[in-house]
Amino acid sequence: MPTEVIMPQMGESIFEGTITKWLKKPGDNVQRDEPLFEISTDKVDAEIPSPAAGVLSEIKIPEGTTVQINTVVGVINESGSATASAPTPQPTTPKAEAPAQTPVASTPAAPAVGGAATDVIMPQMGESIFEGTITKWLKQVGDSVQRDESLFEISTDKVDAEIPSPAAGVLSEIKVPAGTTVQINTVVGVIGGAAGTAATPAVPAPAPAKTEAAPASTVEPQEAAASVSENMRSSPLVRKIAKDNNLDLNRVAGSGAGGRITKTDVLGFLEKHGTGTTAPAAVPVSAPAPPTVAAKPAASPAAPTTPALPGELVPLSRMRAIIAQRMIDSKRTNAHVHTVFKIDFTRIVKIREKEKSKYEQRNGVKLTYMPFISRAVIATLRKMPIVNASMEGEAIRYHQNINLGIAVALDWGLIVPVIKQAEERSFVGVARAIADLAERARGKKLKPDEVGSGTFTITNPGIFGEQFGTPIINQPESAILGVGGLFKEPAVITDDSGTDSIAIRHMIHLTLGFDHRIIDGADAGRFMAEVKKYLENWSEDIG
Template identity: 55%
Template sequence: GGDQAKTSAPASQAAVAAPTPPPPPTPPAAAAPQPQATQQTASGQQGASTTSSQPPSSTAVTAQAEEAAARQTSSTPAAATSVAAAAPPPQIGAGGNGREQTVEELRRTRSSPLVRNIAREHGIDISRLEGTGASGRVTKNDILSFIESGAMMSPQEAMKAGQTAQDASAQASPQASPAVMHAAGEDRVEQMSVMRRKIADHMVMSRRTSAHVTTVYEIDMTRIAKLRDEHRSSFQERTGTKLTFMPFIFQAVTIAIRKFPIFNAQVSGEQIIYKRDINLGMAVALDWGLIVPVIKRADDLSISGLARAANDLADRARNKQLKPDEVAGGTFTVTNPGVFGGLFGTPIINQPQVAILGVGAIEKRPKVMATPEGDDFIAIRSMAFFALSFDHRIIDGSDAEKFLAYVKQLLEAGQFTV
């Protein structure tokens, strides 16, 4: 303890400990640069009696050491300081503000030259990083992961970088077009119609916009089929229009939408707009393309009202008699590929909507059923596959399953008023 005190004491402390005559010369100001000199001098004064009682040889050694300290810029204070002196110059931000580095910071900053070069190029304070190397040292993977995470950016820079990347992606996507194909000798070339070009652009845009996911359910339509057969003739006489399966499906969908309003929503930037009215789009295939007329406020209509509206819109669509507002404002679309015999498809969402329901062919198939006592038997049932495509940006898979399961429950129960 005495030796450590002698070694670390500045020249001012040696002057107090030396014998009376002759007094040593006043040391230069550079000999006591540390802010702790006042505290060390006070402690030296408290131990003056102990130091003065040492043999003259010990005092001479002390005086010689202090003279050497005066000639040098500073003495070596402690083991930790010697480590810091041997360490390479601090990197950008390491041990900044003129303070001494902690042992933990020293471990982090004592990284490989490659890591230090990367830190210097990117202006990174290595002491901020949590190293995974030996003794907590920062490795190449640590600093590269830190850079890639964007944590080194300010919030404004991160937002700007994200927006720039998004804009660049948006600009690059529309420019990516299929290679131009050249017709061979006897190939027939036909220019796309205006409708076909619009359909093509709209479908590609939808795939780029929405995160498409499709779920498929098999639904027993036997009770609906029986209900339809029972009322088909009377319905035709009363309403002047035919009764198909679609009005029942439309009504089941509107009831389910009221329970799960996210399916009647739209995405606007970072906001979700929940539409008040349920406007059902119904895809109609034409000889020259596809069109989606809209049944406005479909949830206010009865089975007969839905049937009249659907048949009227379909007829006028095929005769090119639809008005512009009759093909706008849809909030949910139902398409029926089953009319051509398809079991099911994976329909593309009709933007800016967030879901579309595809109805497959309704046909009789064998189905395993059970009696109330639990005995299994095989029955012939009218079955159909329903495929729901939804936008996974705002609709979770669980919600999609619940929605379609509820539609299944309503249709299989067959509790509709015709």
């Protein structure tokens, strides 16, 4: 029966995409997961895989057309022949050799030694993620491994994670070394088969690291020759723009993760230097592009455990590169304003000191200050939904739920896991969620959907002793709360009769960073005044 090809959603805030190129024409055979067409959205350029094997019978949406997500853009019919459904060997492409390859977690177990080989593939860690970087192999060739035992670590745009083994057996081959970025469904290793015969990992020429979303074989030769060097990372749309303008992409500094050249980079270069050969020979747009993650296996999340030597040039890890790009994007996008409030935390300090031992015994989690601040924020966001909103094109999206991000500092970077529907949780529920997400973030056990879809973020650099900071907003949110350190200070206290006295109080600074495009200073002030009131007059049952 016919299979409809639809415009996919490439992120929760993306609702349309432009078809920039069809890679097949009506009548062509296509394999399942083979690149079918290229799209461009306001956040990503990508090649979209075929949802089925068969023959492309109809193209409903021509190139250059922008359509809504879930629009039917083409139709694939079953060919009825053996060749249409059988896998086509593609040894030089980064995809798994069998289109029916299942994700890592559901691959059947293989016999331990001498049995059928089981491919280990790069899993898809979220619907909008098309590649990942192997940062570390936790097993070596010849090592025994149990099914679901952690086999290797990966880093993607959204999460760092340990990937479990798809089968029990012996790791007989490592096809992709640590430090290499590959497409999802790429075979990165083998378990079983001729176990123990390979003494060292096979080191492939990492063709999948050339481009962000396409196997090397799908890049048209004239495009590759015109503008892309062996290690250049760019999207199909970027390469097309470069080709149309006779631009050598080697002259463009990439600001994306791992040095990826984005659409913004190439358009900015053309605006500044013009097309063709009119620009000076080697003038970068900004700072030199960081090396790709695949360039050095050492550029992994584990790098901080081996400090760099003075004078050494160390490439950015994938996470560091992503953080850098997102911070720049946020500063370019949001009209950042900050307001700082001093909060008398004495009442909460006393409650915590009195209850912390019994609280941990009752609830199995330590009583920290973060749940107090989180609950005050949640209560205030419910009263002032504009601070929980975000810009969406030329409109404001008022979010139905409060998805509270809690920034967690890691040895190798920073990550923001999210408490979904935080408004439905009690004090104890919020406390448990914070502790659980932080622990799993440090253990690389987070799932992709636990680090996205946030609507408001809290970051706590005060644990390092700072008075206050001016945090950068976490896109696409519109506000972030920075928590300063807790200090004893002399303060003027006024009693009920109006008499003033000086006392030692526990004080903390809270900073609200907000996007002035949608949040006015008055709204920000009212929000913080309400948070201050909630904390200084705490009356909520902590459970």
